[in-house]
Amino acid sequence: MAQKNYCVIMAGGVGSRFWPFSTSKRPKQFLDLFGTGRTLIQMTFDRMCKVMPAENIFIASNSSYKDLILEQLPEIKPSQLLLEPARRNTAPCIAYATYKIASLCPDANIVVAASDHLILKEDEFVQSITKGLEYTSTHNDLLTLGIKPSRPETGYGYIQTDGESDNGVYKVKTFTEKPNLEMATIFLESGDFLWNSGMFLWNVKAISEAFDLYAPEMALKFRSGMEFYNTPAEQGYIDKIYQSCTNKSIDYVIMEKAKNVKVIEADFGWSDLGTWGSLYELSDKDEDANVRQKGKLMLYDCKDNIITLPEGKLAVIQGAEDFIIAETDNVLLICKKDQEQRIRDFVNETKVQMGDEFV
């Protein structure tokens, strides 16, 4: 059975939210954000290896990250890479993965996972994925992983279920964008809402039928390449068609429209690590609630900061409260934690005023 289980790890993000720690040259998924010695994409790969053979795991990313991926995941062969010649959101990327995997195994079950999320409880994760794969091997449904919410989080999308579970699998009523706090509190209290993790499970038949129905043009493009996938002609074919694909998410193109969308409730210590704040919350803290990520730190009268420096660098910091202090070789960022949503603007202004070398 496991031989029919495949995974595509989406690693095309260029996330500037952890700038300067993450840059377009080395986005979040390629960073060891927790100082554990493994980057996020490495941890994602390690997790999936507990569910299926390494050779069934594919990595989709922008072609510019090819070397970085092969360096960080030496177990991966170049044939397991899906190299996107242009940034085109998740729908084209998943269509590509669907037909490439279909050409290897027409009745494959496929897990679609992000490369840059945090999962704290690996055993529960493996259980959820295993359960989902069992479900998709016998149901032509589009399955999402919904995370049991623990707080009225306004940074996530929500999935509303119909409240009736078939062995932990619910029918999806609606997908909801990031709510305000009032709405998020109602969602949390109702018990019918789950966080949208952006992880999907389905079999080749279910997802290719959905593409045929809701994105027939895209389906045709990638289906027409079946003879080239997993041959030396694959990249040439993709390079030819990819640019013309619609720049839309799988949620928009399929999940919000399809009738056979189900959600499996999961609880495995998940975070999309979308913000410094979430990284702060999830990290170990010292007695003054400082997160000391990297670097040699001497802190005085400091509290509630998250601090990360280049290896070997020393910082003596006095009187800092509630700051993100993040440094790379050529950039120092100091920003109040509650103002981090402005970092994206700072990066853009920096680009305009100082040039590309820093961003």
Added chain:
Amino acid sequence: MAQKNYCVIMAGGVGSRFWPFSTSKRPKQFLDLFGTGRTLIQMTFDRMCKVMPAENIFIASNSSYKDLILEQLPEIKPSQLLLEPARRNTAPCIAYATYKIASLCPDANIVVAASDHLILKEDEFVQSITKGLEYTSTHNDLLTLGIKPSRPETGYGYIQTDGESDNGVYKVKTFTEKPNLEMATIFLESGDFLWNSGMFLWNVKAISEAFDLYAPEMALKFRSGMEFYNTPAEQGYIDKIYQSCTNKSIDYVIMEKAKNVKVIEADFGWSDLGTWGSLYELSDKDEDANVRQKGKLMLYDCKDNIITLPEGKLAVIQGAEDFIIAETDNVLLICKKDQEQRIRDFVNETKVQMGDEFV
């Protein structure tokens, strides 16, 4: 006349107060603190060159700074260096300079100047020094430069005059240590007090008589080397006797005891640059009262900071108020301006915990 005018610039300080910008390897006097392209010792040398020939200017410092001095002052010949094999405060250093200069010019006038002070009005400085040298060429007095105080500064020592000036030259009544604010306010209002600049002028006769009287042992030691000074044997002789010299200041050994101490009132925009605060006060500020010393800076919601980064480094800083943010290659310091007196302790603790490489 000018050929009989000599100067010794004291450059042995290891000041840790501007750490990490200043370190024991490169103390304050060797730094371009204002980003003007000239270090403090270079500016001191430039100023003295307006008063006397470059070959009459001597630099006294710890022997470990020899290369740094010759690099920063290529006009100086090794024979113009007084290299101290050990740190022994100002009295031994000035005794050494006295007899070394005496061996070249027994009736020299000598200016003793610090290497790490700021002087904003060079013309007034030149006038004051010229006037002082004229005075010492005809009077066997020990002349100090007293700065007309502009505020009740508690960071400086004060000189009390008898209030009666002989053409701007006053008799000194007392030397006073750093006062508290109440006392400093009284000093300022009385009009009889001047800031002690630590700059001295005298002729060889006056200062060597004072050494004979108040520090006869030290006088003997350095006088006994007269035959070696300005010969290849000089350093060997100094290395032999220096260690055994008393570790005391010229103020303590002579100025506070001698009867013929005079002070010349001066006003040339002087600061001893003893603190980040003084550097902040003296530097140009942006519209939010930030001093942007070095580095490429993008500041948001920042005010009253002093920021200095390594050349080429970018900092994006949001929400910082009243901070010193100073970075070198391997150290980042962030400290509230009003806590800077603690930096010395931070440095010591850092040394203990992290080792010498950072301090």
